[in-house]
Amino acid sequence: MPSEKMLMIGSHVVAEAAVRAGCRYYFGYPITPQNELPEYLSARLLEVGGTFIQGESEVSSINMVLGASAVGARTMTSSSSPGVSLKQEGISYMAGMELPGVIINMMRGGPGLGNIAPSAADYFQATRGGAHGDYRTPVLAPAGGQELVDLTFVAFDLADKYRTPVMLLGDGLMGQVMEPVIFPDFIDLKDLPEKDWIVDGCEGREPRALFSMFLGQQGELYQHNLHLQEKYDKITAEEMRWETNCPDDAEMVVVAYGTAARIAESAIEELEAEDLRLGLFRPITLWPFPKPALRELSKKVPKVAVFEFSLGQMVEDVIFSVGERAEIYFHGLPGGIIPTPADVADFLRSAAKGDGKVGRRIDV
Amino acid sequence: MITRTTFAGFGGQGVLLMGYVLCHGGMHKGLDVTYFPSYGAEMRGGTANCTVTLSDKKIASPVASKPDALVAMNYPSLEKFEPTVAENGTVFLNSSLFTETPSRDDIEVLQVPTAELAREVGSDRGANMVMIGAVCAKTGLLTVEETIKGMEGALKGKEKFFPQNQKAIERGFAFVADGK
Amino acid sequence: MSTEVAFEQIFGRPESLKTNPTHYCPGCGHSVAHRLVAECLDEMGLREKTIGVPPVGCAVLAYNYFNFDMVEAPHGRALAVATGIKRVHPDKFVLSYQGDGDLAAIGTAETIHSGNRGERISTIFINNAIYGMTGGQMAPTTLLGQTATTAQAGRDARLHGSPIDISRMLAVCDGVVYVERCSLTSIKQIRRAKKAIKKSYQCQLDDLGFSIVELLSPCPTNWKVSPKAAWAWVNDEMTKTYPLGVIKDTTGYEDKK
Numbered sequence A: 001m002p003s004e005k006m007l008m009i010g011s012h013v014v015a016e017a018a019v020r021a022g023c024r025y026y027f028g029y030p031i032t033p034q035n036e037l038p039e040y041l042s043a044r045l046l047e048v049g050g051t052f053i054q055g056e057s058e059v060s061s062i063n064m065v066l067g068a069s070a071v072g073a074r075t076m077t078s079s080s081s082p083g084v085s086l087k088q089e090g091i092s093y094m095a096g097m098e099l100p101g102v103i104i105n106m107m108r109g110g111p112g113l114g115n116i117a118p119s120a121a122d123y124f125q126a127t128r129g130g131a132h133g134d135y136r137t138p139v140l141a142p143a144g145g146q147e148l149v150d151l152t153f154v155a156f157d158l159a160d161k162y163r164t165p166v167m168l169l170g171d172g173l174m175g176q177v178m179e180p181v182i183f184p185d186f187i188d189l190k191d192l193p194e195k196d197w198i199v200d201g202c203e204g205r206e207p208r209a210l211f212s213m214f215l216g217q218q219g220e221l222y223q224h225n226l227h228l229q230e231k232y233d234k235i236t237a238e239e240m241r242w243e244t245n246c247p248d249d250a251e252m253v254v255v256a257y258g259t260a261a262r263i264a265e266s267a268i269e270e271l272e273a274e275d276l277r278l279g280l281f282r283p284i285t286l287w288p289f290p291k292p293a294l295r296e297l298s299k300k301v302p303k304v305a306v307f308e309f310s311l312g313q314m315v316e317d318v319i320f321s322v323g324e325r326a327e328i329y330f331h332g333l334p335g336g337i338i339p340t341p342a343d344v345a346d347f348l349r350s351a352a353k354g355d356g357k358v359g360r361r362i363d364v
Numbered sequence B: 001m002i003t004r005t006t007f008a009g010f011g012g013q014g015v016l017l018m019g020y021v022l023c024h025g026g027m028h029k030g031l032d033v034t035y036f037p038s039y040g041a042e043m044r045g046g047t048a049n050c051t052v053t054l055s056d057k058k059i060a061s062p063v064a065s066k067p068d069a070l071v072a073m074n075y076p077s078l079e080k081f082e083p084t085v086a087e088n089g090t091v092f093l094n095s096s097l098f099t100e101t102p103s104r105d106d107i108e109v110l111q112v113p114t115a116e117l118a119r120e121v122g123s124d125r126g127a128n129m130v131m132i133g134a135v136c137a138k139t140g141l142l143t144v145e146e147t148i149k150g151m152e153g154a155l156k157g158k159e160k161f162f163p164q165n166q167k168a169i170e171r172g173f174a175f176v177a178d179g180k
Numbered sequence C: 001m002s003t004e005v006a007f008e009q010i011f012g013r014p015e016s017l018k019t020n021p022t023h024y025c026p027g028c029g030h031s032v033a034h035r036l037v038a039e040c041l042d043e044m045g046l047r048e049k050t051i052g053v054p055p056v057g058c059a060v061l062a063y064n065y066f067n068f069d070m071v072e073a074p075h076g077r078a079l080a081v082a083t084g085i086k087r088v089h090p091d092k093f094v095l096s097y098q099g100d101g102d103l104a105a106i107g108t109a110e111t112i113h114s115g116n117r118g119e120r121i122s123t124i125f126i127n128n129a130i131y132g133m134t135g136g137q138m139a140p141t142t143l144l145g146q147t148a149t150t151a152q153a154g155r156d157a158r159l160h161g162s163p164i165d166i167s168r169m170l171a172v173c174d175g176v177v178y179v180e181r182c183s184l185t186s187i188k189q190i191r192r193a194k195k196a197i198k199k200s201y202q203c204q205l206d207d208l209g210f211s212i213v214e215l216l217s218p219c220p221t222n223w224k225v226s227p228k229a230a231w232a233w234v235n236d237e238m239t240k241t242y243p244l245g246v247i248k249d250t251t252g253y254e255d256k257k
């Protein structure tokens, strides 16, 4: 049975959704602003017969995930920016070994220790592979609330379906904000498709090995990379997600994701009174980025305004999508401050006029 | 209808709990709600604040540009947040602790002697409950029943505090109704 | 014993070893260690429930030689990967096999903390006092005075620190129940090593805690000596820094007998 409507903070929402999506194995190392997530699971997983380990570092935690995944478990880790940097090694191995697993990044300000205020400056790291080698990780960007529940389920399903690590990219604010959510019922692990590739002891079959190293002289690594690429092409073709809310006669469409998209949406509401016809395009998968959908939209809307909690990362994907079909304006705020809808409204007014007072025009 | 309320004060004054009560009451009433706390380093030095939004439509941003109401449980909170309050907004002041008032004249002010009123109903620690009662009464966001429901939702598992808190909330409502 | 039986014993293979020829150098301790690990699994009937984690080091391809399920780990993370495996499948038999660089340098944290958590895992630790795979750089276990490509005048305590005795470090952790150091360079010690490996497996089967068998292992290639001289060096020099024998044993197995 689905739960009743519950008021919970974002980090707890993801944790509970993970449990209901069948995750019984969590490994992580504390870091603010996402400690509420492991704290919740440390108690919750015991209730459902699962395992919670506070690893000695993010490095060990992601490798525990690797191990648990190799033997067939739905498993996850979570962290915030500096910790996710440490996990990159393990994520690359999981991509190479084709192991499913879910990584939550509640982003905070960087570089270095930065601060614990929300940020979205890990976009490049998340969407461009993140560590060494030719690989991509599907990245889901919820905007908080109920979508944290829904996309946590999607993350586990995508990971299993494509045998790949999947990242859920939130931010510190999203982890702390409390909203009403409804959880679907617990999935029955028995209903999940069988994994015929795991290692669990070779009783009654030939031994298996899971590895990412290909030393053969016949181009084995080359073939392996082509195989991975085929998988990434399939994900790109089939798994793009986005949300568009754009009137037909919009003069400008705002592109933003995650918390920034919600603040932008309120800004658009505030501007309704000023007779500005604005739309919102919100990518939900950041990789694969929904380029075709944005491209189509940019054929109809003359201006595109990009707003990010970073000094300019997602805007590159917008440029790839839109090209010279529309004028592109950009306003980015570095991590560590919390912008209000009024701040974003100032940018949108300025972009609509093209007066360059807030943000800047991108020269494609 | 969309209303944003910022609660601020010292840690230990039950500032965040007031936010929870409003949030739970709003949800109980069928509204969309968001609760956005200050967190981490901002909480060091013993101050706390949160912003609660209630709306009859889906709420986009949990961050407010200009709160419609400010609840300042101590003077530094009034100083810090007064400039952010919307024109014609309302400011609730904990007059048991300070008597200063805002310098702006485009906002309405209600001074609530929270500690005295709480003591009157036999609850030394119910100042925040008196205040949330007064806030809901004055703004009309929640009825007294809805506020009590909100308190019960926020304090699930701590049922032994319900009767005391209920009295304090009712005292807050009475203060607004009777002006004393 | 008939010649056939003797032939089978000397040249036959345990089922836990595949027939693939290994890439190890002549005289390398890894070959001997592989055989011991495999024989013990066979004799205890564990092969089909075993999940092994190889290191990154000369034994990185161990899954080509061991005939049971294996999962690669990044350099140094074998015990973290093994922890994940064991926590999902407490009823399976989980083994890590690691070199000194892997276990005692880059993976020190994983090693100490897996031991301290008392993970029910058996670890085979190949101490050859050198980075074999990458061509002879100094290892954390390199002896004082021993040369390495990154300590060309010999290891100097002032410059490089002293050789680390990670087995003794592990012994202070409550979760670690059995630690023994053997060598692979005499018939007697190889027999001793086999007994130790079996005992370590038994610790896991009995759910007692973490156990580790350190094997002093020759690397003639990077020590730049003949296999025979390498054996002698283990016996004469290495054992001075790393004395053989039981370092910790709280299993109570001997008391019961």
Ligand SMILES: Cc1ncc(C[n+]2csc(CCOP(=O)(O)OP(=O)(O)O)c2C)c(N)n1
Pocket (backbone or CB within 6 Å): C055, C056, C057, C058, C059, C075, C098, C099, C100, C101, C102, C103, C126, C128, C130, C131, C132, C133, C134, C139
């Ligand atoms: C992150 C990382 N750093 C460095 C390496 C290179 N590397 C591979 S094996 C190895 C050391 C191996 O030494 P040891 O663990 O003693 O094993 P041996 O080869 O001696 O058996 C190093 C440094 C690597 N693979 N990954």
Ligand code: SF4
Pocket (backbone or CB within 6 Å): C023, C024, C025, C027, C028, C029, C030, C058, C128, C132, C133, C218, C219, C220, C221, C222
């Ligand atoms: S380099 Fe040393 S450790 Fe590696 S296979 Fe050769 S002898 Fe063995």
Ligand SMILES: [Mg+2]
Pocket (backbone or CB within 6 Å): C057, C099, C100, C101, C126, C127, C128, C129, C130, C131, C132, C139
């Ligand atoms: Mg070595």
